[in-house]
Amino acid sequence: MAWFMLPVDLLFRYLGLHINVWLTLLFGFLFLPHILGVSFGIHQYYTRTLLSIFKWATLQMELSAKEKNQQLYKHYTRGIIAKTPGSTLQQEFEDLQQSTLLSLEPRFELSDVFFFCRKALESIVDDDVTKCFSAQELESWNLLKRSNRNFRYLSLKLLALWVLGVLIRYGVLLPFRVTVAVTGISLFIVLSTMVGFLPKTNYLSDKVHWMGYRLCVGSLTGIITYHNRENKPKNDGICVANHTTPIDGIILANDLCYSLVGQLHGGLLGMIQRAMVTSSSHIWFERAEVKDRHLVCFKREGMRNTFLTNLQIISFTGSCVNNTSVMMFRKGSFEIGCTIYPAAIKYDPHFGDAFWDSSKFGLVGYLVRMMSSWAIVCSVWYLPPMRRKEGEDAVQFANRVKAAIAAQAGLVDLIWDAGLKRTKVKDAFKEEEQQLYSKILMGGHEDQNRCKHTEGGCPEGDKDK
Amino acid sequence: MFLISVSAAHLLRLYERFQFLDKDNRGHLRPEDFEAVLELSENPIGDRIVEAFFKPGQETVDFPSFVRVLAHFRPTEKNRNRDKGQPDPANSRTRKLKFAFRLYDRDRDGKISRAELLQVLREMLGMQVTEEQLQSIAERAIQEADLDKDGAISFDEFRKVGPLELGSAFILLTVRHLNDEVSSLSYWRSG
Numbered sequence: 001m002a003w004f005m006l007p008v009d010l011l012f013r014y015l016g017l018h019i020n021v022w023l024t025l026l027f028g029f030l031f032l033p034h035i036l037g038v039s040f041g042i043h044q045y046y047t048r049t050l051l052s053i054f055k056w057a058t059l060q061m062e063l064s065a066k067e068k069n070q071q072l073y074k075h076y077t078r079g080i081i082a083k084t085p086g087s088t089l090q091q092e093f094e095d096l097q098q099s100t101l102l103s104l105e106p107r108f109e110l111s112d113v114f115f116f117c118r119k120a121l122e123s124i125v126d127d128d129v130t131k132c133f134s135a136q137e138l139e140s141w142n143l144l145k146r147s148n149r150n151f152r153y154l155s156l157k158l159l160a161l162w163v164l165g166v167l168i169r170y171g172v173l174l175p176f177r178v179t180v181a182v183t184g185i186s187l188f189i190v191l192s193t194m195v196g197f198l199p200k201t202n203y204l205s206d207k208v209h210w211m212g213y214r215l216c217v218g219s220l221t222g223i224i225t226y227h228n229r230e231n232k233p234k235n236d237g238i239c240v241a242n243h244t245t246p247i248d249g250i251i252l253a254n255d256l257c258y259s260l261v262g263q264l265h266g267g268l269l270g271m272i273q274r275a276m277v278t279s280s281s282h283i284w285f286e287r288a289e290v291k292d293r294h295l296v297c298f299k300r301e302g303m304r305n306t307f308l309t310n311l312q313i314i315s316f317t318g319s320c321v322n323n324t325s326v327m328m329f330r331k332g333s334f335e336i337g338c339t340i341y342p343a344a345i346k347y348d349p350h351f352g353d354a355f356w357d358s359s360k361f362g363l364v365g366y367l368v369r370m371m372s373s374w375a376i377v378c379s380v381w382y383l384p385p386m387r388r389k390e391g392e393d394a395v396q397f398a399n400r401v402k403a404a405i406a407a408q409a410g411l412v413d414l415i416w417d418a419g420l421k422r423t424k425v426k427d428a429f430k431e432e433e434q435q436l437y438s439k440i441l442m443g444g445h446e447d448q449n450r451c452k453h454t455e456g457g458c459p460e461g462d463k464d465k
Numbered sequence: 466m467f468l469i470s471v472s473a474a475h476l477l478r479l480y481e482r483f484q485f486l487d488k489d490n491r492g493h494l495r496p497e498d499f500e501a502v503l504e505l506s507e508n509p510i511g512d513r514i515v516e517a518f519f520k521p522g523q524e525t526v527d528f529p530s531f532v533r534v535l536a537h538f539r540p541t542e543k544n545r546n547r548d549k550g551q552p553d554p555a556n557s558r559t560r561k562l563k564f565a566f567r568l569y570d571r572d573r574d575g576k577i578s579r580a581e582l583l584q585v586l587r588e589m590l591g592m593q594v595t596e597e598q599l600q601s602i603a604e605r606a607i608q609e610a611d612l613d614k615d616g617a618i619s620f621d622e623f624r625k626v627g628p629l630e631l632g633s634a635f636i637l638l639t640v641r642h643l644n645d646e647v648s649s650l651s652y653w654r655s656g
Binding site for chain 2: 110434
C-alpha cells in the first residue's frame with residue numbers, strides 16, 4: 001500500500017503549498033491594489049490574449065462547419081425573416097394591390113388581410129421588444145458554453161481548449177473572486193458601521209465606500225474605462241444612467257461617491273444597503289411607493305437641501321434590459337428641475353455577459369455566472385450636463401436625455417416602456433394601426449362616394465393623394 | 466424580398482422561440498402563451514392569427530404543428546414541378562390562400578359569409594369608420610368576388626381574387642422534411 005500513499009502524500013503537500021501561494025497572490029494582487037487604488041495594468045494583456053484566443057476558436061468552428069457543409073447557428077439570424085426595411089403600411093398596400101391590376105386607387109381587397117397576417121407572423125417568430133429582454137448572443141465564441149449553440153462543430157482541439165477554460169474559470173478564478181467578494185463585503189459592512197459612530201465627516205465615509213466598491217469591482221474582475229471625465233457629475237445634480245444590471249451602481253460609484261436611490265431589497269443586499277446608510281446618506285424605498293411619485297420627489301428634495309457637499313444622487317430609471325436598447329425613462333427623476341448628468345454604460349459581451357434574466361436564475365445564480373466569466377468589461381461615458389429647457393415638460397426632457405445616452409453608447413432607442421415587460425399593451429397601439437389602415441381605405445373611398453353621387457362616370461386616376 | 470437558404474439553424478431558432486413562448490415548459494403552447502408577443506397585441510387581427518395555429522377543437526399546439534403553420538409563409542417557388550403523386554408543399558399558393566381563407570371563415574363551413582366579412586373588417590378598422598361605410602365596403606367586396614351569386618364567397622372564388630404573389634417571406638424547411646429534423650433536434654438537446 002505504500003506505493004499508493006506516495007502520490008496522495010505528494011498531493012497533500014502540493015495542496016498545502018498551493019494554499020500558501022494562493023493566499024500570497026490573493027493578498028498581493030487583489031486586496032492591496034484595490035484597497036489602495038493602484039493598478040498593475042495586467043488587465044490589458046489579459047483581455048488582449050483572451051480576444052485572440054476567441055477569434056481562433058470561432059475560426060475553427062467555422063472551418064469545421066464548412067466541412068460538414070452546414071451553417072453555423074448565429075443568433076443574429078435576421079436571415080430567417082426577410083423583412084422589407086422601413087416599409088410603411090401605405091407602401092405595402094400599394095405593392096399588394098398593384099399586382100391585382102384591378103383599380104388605380106386603394107380600396108378594400110380581400111387580400112388586405114394578408115398584410116396584417118404577415119406582420120403578425122413575423123412578430124410571432126421574432127419581435128423587437130422581447131428580444132431586448134433576453135441576453136445578447138455573440139457572433140464569435142468566447143469559450144463559455146452558455147453563449148453558444150454551435151456545439152456540434154467542436155473539434156477535439158476546441159474541446160480541449162474549452163475544458164481548460166472551464167477548469168481555469170471555475171477552479172482558479174471563481175474561488176479567488178468569491179474570497180475577495182466575501183472579504184470585501186464584510187470589511188465594508190464592519191467599517192461602514194464603525195464610521196457611522198464617528199462624527200459625520202465625508203472624508204472617512206468616502207474612503208470606506210471607495211474601498212468597498214473597488215473590492216466589489218475587483219471581485220468581478222471588472223475592467224472599466226471611463227470616458228470624458230471632465231463631465232463628471234458635480235455636487236448639485238442627479239446622475240442618470242441606463243440600467244442593464246444590478247451592478248450598474250457599483251460601476252458608477254467606483255469613480256465617484258454617490259447617494260443612491262433605489263429599491264430596498266431583503267437578504268444580503270438589504271444588509272449592505274442598511275450598512276451604507278449608517279455612514280452616508282442614501283434613499284431606499286419600497287416598490288409600492290414608486291407609484292406615489294410625490295413622495296419620492298419630496299424625499300429627494302430633502303436630501304438635496306440638507307447635504308450640499310460631495311453628494312450626488314443616482315437614479316436608475318427603467319427596468320433591466322439587455323444592454324442593446326434604452327427603454328423609456330420614468331418621469332420622476334426629471335421632474336425635480338435640477339441639472340441632470342447623463343452617463344452611458346455599455347458592456348462588452350465578449351468576456352462575460354452581465355445581463356440578469358430574473359426569470360431564469362436568481363441572485364446567487366447570477367453572481368456565480370458573473371464570477372465565472374472571464375471578466376466584466378464595460379465603458380462609461382460621462383455626457384455633458386443637461387437642464388430642462390423652457391416649455392419642455394418632464395417627459396420630453398426625459399426622452400431627450402435618453403436619446404443622448406443611447407446615441408453615445410450606440411444603443412437602439414426604443415419607445416416601448418420597460419413596464420410592458422410585466423403589463424399588457426394598451427389598446428391605444430391597436431387603434432393606431434386601425435386608424436392608419438382606415439385612412440388608406442377611406443381616402444380612396446371618398447373619391448368613390450363622390451363618383452357615386454355625380455351622374456355619369458368619374459375620370460379615372462383622379463386621386464387627391 | 467429574396468430567398469435565403471434553409472438550414473437546421475433556422476429550425477433551431479424557431480425551437481428557441483417556441484420555448485420562449487412556452488413559459489411553463491409544457492412542451493406545447495396554449496392561446497395565452499402568445500400574449501408574450503407584445504407586437505401581436507398591437508395587431509388588429511392578432512387573435513385570429515393565434516387561432517390559426519390551433520386545429521379546431523384543440524387547445525394546444527406542439528412544435529411540429531407550430532412550424533407547419535409557419536411553413537405556409539415560405540416564398541412560393543415559381544417553377545415547381547407539379548408531380549401528380551406528391552402532395553402540395555406547405556408554401557404552395559393554394560395552401561397560402563387556404564390559410565388566409567380560414568382567417569375569414571372562422572366557422573370553417575367553406576364559405577365566407579357577409580357576417581364573417583363584416584367581422585374581419587370591423588377588426589381591421591375598429592371604430593374609425595361608421596357602420597354604413599363598413600356595410601358598403603363589405604357589400605362591394607362580396608359583389609365583386611361572388612361569382613355564383615349565393616351571397617357568400619367560396620374558396621374557389623377567393624382564389625380568383627387573391628393576389629398573384631403573397632407578400633410573405635419566411636424561409637423554413639418544407640413540411641416533408643420536418644419530421645426528420647425535429648427528431649434529430651430533440652435527440653441532440655437531450656444528449
